[in-house]
Amino acid sequence: MYRYDAVDKTLVTERVAQFRDQTRRFLAGELSEDEFRHLRLRNGLYIQRHAPMLRVAVPYGLLSSRQLRTLGGIARRYDRGYGHFTTRQNIQFNWPKLEKVPDILAELAEVEMHAIQTSGNCIRNTTSDHLAGVTPDELQDPRPWCELIRQWSTFHPEFTYLPRKFKIAVTGAAQDRAASLVHDVGVHIVRGPDGTLGFEILAGGGLGRTPIIGQVVREFLPREHLLSYLEAILRVYNLEGRRDNLTKARIKILVRSLGIEEFRRRVEAEWENTRAAGLRVTDEEIERLRGFFDPPAYRTLPDTDPAAGKSTAFRAWYRYNTTAHKVPGYRAVFVSLKKPDVAPGDITDTQMELVADLADRYSFGEVRVTHTQNLLLADVEQDKAYELWRALDEAGLATPNIGTLTDMICCPGLDFCSLANAGSIDVAKLINERFDDYDYVYDLGELELKMSGCMNACGHHHVGHIGILGVDKGGQEWYQITIGGAAGADASLGQVIGPSVAKNEVAETLARLLDVYIENRQPEERFLDAVRRLGVKPFKDRVYATSAAA
Amino acid sequence: MPRRLLRDGRIVLDEWSYLAEAEGNAAAPLILTLAEWQTERDTWIARGGRLGVVLAAAHSVGVLVPDLEHFALIGAEFSGPSEGRGYSQSRQLREHWKFTGELRATGFVRRDQVFFMARSGFNSFELPDTEIEAAAAALSTFSAAYQPSNDAGLPFKLRRRSLGTPASA
Numbered sequence: 001m002y003r004y005d006a007v008d009k010t011l012v013t014e015r016v017a018q019f020r021d022q023t024r025r026f027l028a029g030e031l032s033e034d035e036f037r038h039l040r041l042r043n044g045l046y047i048q049r050h051a052p053m054l055r056v057a058v059p060y061g062l063l064s065s066r067q068l069r070t071l072g073g074i075a076r077r078y079d080r081g082y083g084h085f086t087t088r089q090n091i092q093f094n095w096p097k098l099e100k101v102p103d104i105l106a107e108l109a110e111v112e113m114h115a116i117q118t119s120g121n122c123i124r125n126t127t128s129d130h131l132a133g134v135t136p137d138e139l140q141d142p143r144p145w146c147e148l149i150r151q152w153s154t155f156h157p158e159f160t161y162l163p164r165k166f167k168i169a170v171t172g173a174a175q176d177r178a179a180s181l182v183h184d185v186g187v188h189i190v191r192g193p194d195g196t197l198g199f200e201i202l203a204g205g206g207l208g209r210t211p212i213i214g215q216v217v218r219e220f221l222p223r224e225h226l227l228s229y230l231e232a233i234l235r236v237y238n239l240e241g242r243r244d245n246l247t248k249a250r251i252k253i254l255v256r257s258l259g260i261e262e263f264r265r266r267v268e269a270e271w272e273n274t275r276a277a278g279l280r281v282t283d284e285e286i287e288r289l290r291g292f293f294d295p296p297a298y299r300t301l302p303d304t305d306p307a308a309g310k311s312t313a314f315r316a317w318y319r320y321n322t323t324a325h326k327v328p329g330y331r332a333v334f335v336s337l338k339k340p341d342v343a344p345g346d347i348t349d350t351q352m353e354l355v356a357d358l359a360d361r362y363s364f365g366e367v368r369v370t371h372t373q374n375l376l377l378a379d380v381e382q383d384k385a386y387e388l389w390r391a392l393d394e395a396g397l398a399t400p401n402i403g404t405l406t407d408m409i410c411c412p413g414l415d416f417c418s419l420a421n422a423g424s425i426d427v428a429k430l431i432n433e434r435f436d437d438y439d440y441v442y443d444l445g446e447l448e449l450k451m452s453g454c455m456n457a458c459g460h461h462h463v464g465h466i467g468i469l470g471v472d473k474g475g476q477e478w479y480q481i482t483i484g485g486a487a488g489a490d491a492s493l494g495q496v497i498g499p500s501v502a503k504n505e506v507a508e509t510l511a512r513l514l515d516v517y518i519e520n521r522q523p524e525e526r527f528l529d530a531v532r533r534l535g536v537k538p539f540k541d542r543v544y545a546t547s548a549a550a
Numbered sequence: 551m552p553r554r555l556l557r558d559g560r561i562v563l564d565e566w567s568y569l570a571e572a573e574g575n576a577a578a579p580l581i582l583t584l585a586e587w588q589t590e591r592d593t594w595i596a597r598g599g600r601l602g603v604v605l606a607a608a609h610s611v612g613v614l615v616p617d618l619e620h621f622a623l624i625g626a627e628f629s630g631p632s633e634g635r636g637y638s639q640s641r642q643l644r645e646h647w648k649f650t651g652e653l654r655a656t657g658f659v660r661r662d663q664v665f666f667m668a669r670s671g672f673n674s675f676e677l678p679d680t681e682i683e684a685a686a687a688a689l690s691t692f693s694a695a696y697q698p699s700n701d702a703g704l705p706f707k708l709r710r711r712s713l714g715t716p717a718s719a
Contacts, residue, residue: 007709010694018691022662038631039662121632151696157669158641158699161634238638239610277645279698 001062001366002147002292004112011154012109015116019043020102027099042122042160044115045101046418053416054093054101055118056108060128060146060170061089061369065356068367070111072352078104083352085337085345087179087409087460088167089127089369090118094416116154121162121249123153123234127169129177130370133293134378136326140189140197142172144289145226148281149187152227159234163241164249166234167206174489179371181205181214181491182463184251185233192220199226203233203263204255207457211493212252215260217267223286225271228278232271236263296364296379301329306385316438317389317400322380331382333363335375335392336399336407340432343425344410345373354395362388372409372448374402405435405447405514409460413453413470414477420453422470422477427451427506434507444514447527448487463487465528466513467494468506479506483513483539484531492532497540512542556664556685557652557674559705564676566602566623581623584609595620604656607635611642618649626672627657637670644671644700653702661688668703669695675703 004012019039026036037047044055056071063071071091075083078100079093086092096104108114117124126149133141149168153159159166169180172189180186186202199221205214221229237251255263307315321334335355337345347355355375359367362384363377370376380388392398401407408431411417413424428451435441450464454471461467467482478500485494501509516539517527531539553564567578569586579600587594587603594601602623603614614624624643626636636655643649654674655667661684664675668689677685694709701708 007694007696010709011692011696014692014694035631035660035662121634154696155666155692156697157666157695158637159634160666161632161637161663163634235638235641239635243607243632243635273642273646277641 001064002059002143002289008112008151009109012112012114012116015043015114016102016105016109019105023098023102038120041120042117043105043120044118045098046119047098051095052098052101054096054104054115055086056091056093056113056115057118057125058089058091058113058369059150060126060132060143061130061371062143063367063369064111065359065365065367067111067113068352068356068359070107070113072349072356074104074107075352076349082346082348084343084412085347085369085373085375087371087373087411087458088125089130089371090125091369092412094412117160119165121164121166122160123156123162123166123168125167126150126153127167127178127183127371129171129173130368130376131177131323131332131378132172133295134325134327134330134332135173135175136324137175138173138326139191140172141290141293142170142187142189143293144286145187145189146170147289147292148226148286149230152230152279156234158231159238162234162238163243164246164251166237166251168230176487176489176491177371179460179463179487179491181489182207182211182460182487183214185230186214187226190220192222196222198223201229201233203267204252204260205491206250206252207460207462208250209247209455209457210250210252211457211462212256213491213493214252215255217260217264224280224282225275226281228275228280229267229271231274231278232267235270235274236266240266295327296366298327298330298379299381301381301383303328304382306382310386313393313400314386314389316442317393317398318385320400320404320442321398321402322385325379327379329382331380331385333377333380333385333388334370334402335367335377335397336402337374337397338401338407339396339399340406340436341429342396343412343415344408344428347375351395351397354391355397358388358391372402372407374407400438401441403446403448404441405444405449405510406432406441407449409448409450409464411452411458413451417453417458419456420470421455421472422453422479423503424451424453424459424468424470427468427470427479427503430503430507431510434511444517445526449510450485460487461485462493463491464494465526465531466510471500473500477503479503481506481509481513481543483536484528486528495536497536498544509543513539516542553676554679554682555654555674555676556682556689558703559686559689561682561686566600579622581625584613587617591617602652602654604654605636605639607633607639609639611639611647615647618647621649621651623652623654624649625654625656625676628655628659628663630658631660631663633658636672637666640667640671641700644702659685661685664688664703665691669697669699669701671700671702673703 169178169183170187188200202214368376414420451468452459463485480500482494581602604625
């Protein structure tokens with residue numbers, strides 16, 4: 001993975017000093033709430049329902065065991081013993097004290113981490129495929145490009161005060177595991193007409209109040225122009241994006257109001273300028289970065305079947321919580337953070353330390369955060385899977401549900417977030433209680449359930465095969481349900497099935513939706529495909545047939 | 551009392567006046583609003599002396615392009631702590647239109663923004679007088695950077711990572 005050099009170290013250290021001074025000025029009354037808000041947000045610090053929330057960047061989801069151990073220590077010493085992994089591959093701490101945040105940042109800087117630009121109206125952490133570099137369906141490992149974008153976007157002088165936040169996702173595989181079509185900019189590594197690798201560039205995707213699927217701005221961009229092209233997009237957005245209305249300030253609204261043709265014309269015109277004045281990425285530089293992501297020292301091993309002759313529990317885990325690796329004899333292993341009685345994405349201090357130890361023992365000392373709020377040990381020898389499973393299982397990290405109904409994405413909701421209308425964690429719990437029969441859950445096959453506590457859509461509900469959105473109805477928590485959304489290469493937005501339902505009816509409503517699926521599915525047909533084939537009506541009819549929903 | 555400002559990394563007295571401040575001093579270098587410039591363009595040109603103009607955030611740099619030769623100073627006004635268009639206006643003026651005169655940040659300018667402003671091409675900063683010393687110090691908040699930029703207002707050179715080569719090289 002990427003290692004800091006003197007420039008990186010200098011920047012994060014100087015940032016800690018800057019933020020320490022800004023915090024001091026605020027506490028001393030020299031900075032107003034509003035002025036400090038703009039500054040602290042650019043450093044990942046929200047003031048939340050109970051306490052500040054600090055979001056720490058995990059660049060494109062990659063962590064060393066040492067970094068994860070440090071996060072565990074921070075959770076124990078500055079928080080209440082846990083952290084929460086997010087859909088954008090970052091980690092959040094929900095209970096730090098404001099005056100201690102500079103000390104936390106100083107500890108993070110020691111292990112080459114920071115909270116720079118994890119919130120605020122600036123370029124956020126660049127996200128990517130959690131299977132980058134190990135998946136068989138990959139054209140090229142996207143992480144060197146992610147690191148290039150990370151550096152370019154960090155303290156970018158022109159783009160630190162944008163109309164609104166700006167999120168970039170980069171993928172290099174056939175399957176899109178980074179939800180790039182619902183990002184402000186999606187960067188896809190593709191092969192151009194002349195056979196060289198370059199990029200397809202999309203813009204204007206996003207979730208939130210107005211969900212929109214991104215559109216292609218440029219079908220093929222030669223790779224040396226990546227940064228100058230991103231600068232052109234950002235400049236058009238910075239100058240022309242709306243600043244008068246927070247809910248209309250994302251680039252998706254600009255792209256929609258101009259139309260993709262006119263937006264493209266403006267970007268291409270500005271690109272003439274940024275290309276002439278700006279950066280041309282050299283092969284030398286990208287190869288230097290690529291060197292940080294060289295494959296680890298894999299052993300020469302045959303493929304085996306470690307599940308053969310083992311217990312049912314292990315076989316289920318191996319089937320659902322591990323996935324194909326391009327190197328024979330290896331497997332990528334998910335660490336499930338979706339235990340039924342734990343909030344999705346939450347992990348304790350000791351679990352973090354354990355996963356760090358297991359990464360050292362089984363996966364070359366590296367851990368990845370997935371956008372579905374699990375962790376991944378990417379390079380595990382198949383023959384070691386059984387002992388790894390035993391260690392994970394003992395720690396409550398082997399719930400065999402990856403890719404199934406109960407592998408829910410879920411925002412922190414009303415319990416922690418000051419924006420939320422409704423709780424999401426307790427609904428997750430109710431769903432887990434209702435669907436505790438693994439045979440039933442496995443029979444449902446691949447199913448993505450995504451839940452947000454408000455229309456900001458941190459839980460990506462629009463692109464869940466089933467989406468759940470918390471709404472406020474006269475001071476009560478209700479839930480609007482959508483079906484048919486998807487986040488991958490075939491991204492689509494879910495359709496609302498009808499009036500929202502009360503909290504205690506959510507699980508029953510899901511059961512009815514799933515009944516319709518089970519009764520009507522064709523062989524091998526996923527829930528998502530059944531919805532696409534059948535339309536919303538049969539599902540809607542069943543849910544509201546005798547329901548008390550209002 | 552003359553206004554103090556930060557220019558090229560030093561605290562100096564401002565020799566420029568805004569139109570409202572300039573009465574009785576016909577020879578003083580004069581800063582106009584865009585509207586003042588546009589309504590009496592020929593009069594201002596005939597007046598002689600150095601001229602400056604301030605763009606609001608919503609103004610396109612393009613409106614000044616035919617007249618750039620008349621200006622020794624261009625200002626960009628920041629309306630508040632979240633305003634960011636001036637950073638792009640500044641880079642466009644420096645990089646595309648090759649403006650080499652004084653580029654001044656006005657309006658809501660504080661120590662926490664001047665580093666980014668300086669890197670975007672601004673070389674002078676109008677701030678509350680009590681903020682000027684701190685802002686001068688804040689120009690050295692960071693000693694390194696990833697991106698090449700103008701760094702017009704920085705009194706020193708940043709250590710830099712080569713993400714690539716400038717296209718002109």
